[in-house]
Amino acid sequence: MVAEFPFAEQTSNELSFKERDERYERLHDWPDPTYLHSSGLRMIWKYDDVRDVLEAADPALSNGNSLDPLVGFPRIAGTPRAIPHFFRHLVPLPAKATANLTDDTLHKQVWDTMAGPAGHFTISRDERPQRVEAMVEHFHHALHGLDEGVVSRLDVTALSIAYAARVGGAAVGLPSADWPQVAVWSGAQSGLLGRRMRGRELAEAVGALGQLFTVSGRAVERSRRHRVTGFASRLHDAGVPRRVAVSAMANSLAAGVHTVSGSIQQGVQRLLSDPGREWWDLLADQNTAAQVAVKVLQLDPGLVAWKRRAVRPMTLRSGTELAAGPVLVMFAAANRDPAAFRNPLDLRGGGKLPLTFGFGKHVCPGKQLANLAVEVFLRELRELAPRARLSEEVASANTRKPDLLFSGADVTLTV
């Protein structure tokens, strides 16, 4: 019998962490270095290939498709219910500002404003305590906002989404009244990137994505009119054109929610499934908690892959050949490549730089923020409910949808 490719049918989002561990191990035993998936994307997962393709230093590789909807623009145009949303919010078309921007000079201007030494998302050592305090507050606000009928049960999935939306909304400088909606809108953006949507679901996602751009536009206007200091004013001061600033805001809002919350959900699932609860108990100490957060982001990130395009047939430095066409760069898989990490499941196993946040000039500008947000959430959760257990019925009834890019888990705790 011919073995089935481990990710031919199912995506990380549909698997428990144990199944993921098993499939990633099989993936690294697969005889070929690429696989043409039924979505049309060519999957790659070897550490060196993933790093090179993310970096896209070779002109045969483009980042221009990285924010394209998975189903393609023609399907959106052919979905009648999506059209009014599209015209209301997305015409004229949003400017390219971050991941899919191919103008290197403009991109550097935007990226430096986000993540340069004094960038808006950069967290200096001095600022760290203040940032931690704000995140602890976001955790408790999100907790009180949960509509939990039974106090002995805690929906970690809902809590982590509400928390990440608050952290992201506050970082970008959106009015707090809009924060709860950020989760919905950013879910739409994530879904459009990684899921094969159609019909009503696709139309609603287009509408929600449009809202993200509309509120970002309003925030930029407000900042300019009332001279509010924040992300929008920094972009303005750096000379970034208004339309590009709006997209930089919308993309940052979209980027932070399901990436951070998915990492938290999958991390909690892993930590609490260990009968010895070794990593869970390490959360009690700030130093070891940071190590656990880094490991969670290596093994179980909320974003597992990203898109690039080979504009012509090419050979990577490893000798891997890529046909022309879109590529699915599976960096969560690369984070377990035995050629780069001798024992990836070991907390102190060492190895190369995990590729969770990308590599090269488009590397994630929210990396520090995301690391800290995951660490603070896990620590606060452990402090709130040190004896929490995973609730069985949810663990055994996984109904999460296929998603080639984003990955999370439905986690409820008995506390």
Ligand code: HEM
């Ligand atoms: C666990 C959380 C996160 C993960 C795994 C993640 C991952 C990534 C990756 C892989 C990229 C590279 C895209 C590329 O090469 O084209 C990226 C880019 C980006 N991320 Fe994150 N991210 C996370 C959180 C955040 C947060 C919290 C923010 C907002 C503050 C953010 C904002 C962005 C933006 C704006 C880009 C585009 C950068 C550019 O192209 O210059 N991310 N992220």
